Amino acid sequence: MIATLLALVAAGQAASSKNSRPPVAAATTNQQRFDAASAAVEAGRCADALAAFEALEGTPASKRNPLLGAVLNVRKGRCLVHLARTAEGVAAIRRGLPALEAKGESFAGDVSLGHLAIGDAAASRLDYDEAGKEYQAAAAVAKGSARILPLLRLSQVTMFDHDGRALAAANEARGLAVQDTGYGKKDVAVVQSQYARVLLNEGRFPEAYTALKDSLAKQGGLTTTVRAADVATRSDLAIAALLNKRTDDARLYLAYTGAGRMQDAPFGRAAVMAAPACGEGGLTPADMAIVEFSIERDGRVAGVYPIYATGGRRAAMAFANAVQGWSWRADTVAKIPAFFRYATRVELRCSKALQSNGILAPLTETAQSWFVDKLGAAPWSDQSDAAALPLQRAELDRARAAGDQARIARAALALHLNG
Incomplete structure (x- = not known):
């Protein structure tokens, strides 16, 4: 859903960003590279943009012009976050933001998008407090329809707090989308569906159901041709129908999401x-x-x-x-x-079943503590099992090649536990 919302308002955010072009006092070829890299960011081609920005960072123009360097940091950082290199991306954005914020409205687009990217990085690790601060900062400097995306993101990370912020943000985003003639019915439906999710979490089930029915109508109703946004709305409607004790309607909407059509889920x-x-x-x-x-x-x-x-x-x-x-x-x-x-x-x-780690658990925990004391934290210590697997295999190969018995044992144990 976050990806859907990003695509929805990309045009409005891009327009804001284009108004904040820095004074590039370099050769025409550098200007062209900068423009091409910036266009690649807005088109979602971050791998291309990243290579171009990094090339520009090494030019004399970038070194002479701190403002250009700040813009490069923010735009490059946004792409790094998009490419899941979040720590690098957030650090780059934070390096560039102070100089751009000092310029006021001239660089409001870049400042807003920078805060938005930092918020996305925080939300991806489920740090909703940090994400909320960044989305609020992104909305504060945006104007008009450029406020829609940060407002929607803000409503997503605050809608379980029940303090009024989520409802206010989602309602404002919906109003802006309705007023903007550049938004079609399906675009408005995406924004309105997030507003309805807030209503669901506030316990206002009938209002949420009405809003979602309207979103469904704007998307063309229950058809067999669907986009991700259509499926999301139908799933939301199924939830709302159940909460309104409309069981038959819930089954109908759920069926039109495609649920149950995979032979092997x-x-x-x-x-x-x-x-x-x-x-x-x-x-x-x-x-x-x-x-x-x-x-x-x-x-x-x-x-x-x-x-x-x-x-x-x-x-x-x-x-x-x-x-x-x-x-x-x-x-x-x-x-x-x-x-x-x-x-x-x-x-x-939640599960009420008693969980047991087996009789070898104390020995495993002792071994893992010893590895941490001797070798430090493992490179995969904060990763999911799927993400850790290639790191564990690579360490085992390197340790065997080097004859490092401690690392061989650590990687072998990790692979066994991940098996």
Whole structure:
């Protein structure tokens, strides 16, 4: 859904960014490279843009002109975040923002998009407090329709707080979309659907259902030709129908999402797919959440986004963090149609089953502590199982080549536990 919203307002954000072109006092060829790189950013071709920006950073013009260097940092940083090199990207953006913020409205577009990218990086690691601050900063310097995307993002990361911020942000975004003649009905429907999700989480089920029915109508109704945004709206409608005790309608909307059409659903073949234990993060058996996520080609989970939750942010984050740790084998992922990998939703409740790690658990924990003391944290320590697997295999190969027995043992144990 985040990707859908980004595509929706890219044109408005690009227009804002184009008005903040720095004074490039270099040769025409450098100006052309800068323009081409900036165009590549707006077109989503970040790999091309990144190479061009890095080439420009080494030119005399960039070294002489701090303002140009700041713009390069922010635009390059946005692409690094987009390419999942988030730590590098956030650092680059933060290096460039002060100089651009000092110029006021001249660079408001770049400043807004910079804060938006930092917010996206925070949201991807489920740090909703940090993300909310950055989205608020992005909206504060944006004008008109350029406010829509940061407002929608702000509503996504605050809609479990029940403090009015999410509803205000989503409502303003909806109003801006309706007023902008450049937005078609389907575009307005995407914005309105996020507004309806906030209403669902506020317990205003009839209003949410009405708004989502209107979004469905704007998207052309229940047809067999669908986009990702259509599926999201129909899934939202199924949730709203259930909460309004319209069970037959819920089944109808769910059927039109394509749910159940895969002969071999991916959930039965996950390498790691554990529900959080009741009591973990304060979860109770009464808590539940519906969480959206995507599955990368290597089996990692990305784009984790809680859609609806009882129990407020506490429950939403506990369930989202559990999904963040799920993973699939790459050969299993290859059999899942791309459409279903792009955005999947699941309802979660906590597990009341007693969990046991087996009689070897104390020995394993002792060995892992020894490895940390002797070798430091493993390169895969903060990764999901799918993301860790290639790192573990690579370390085992390197350690064997070097005859490093400690690292051989660490990698072998990690691979065994990841098996």
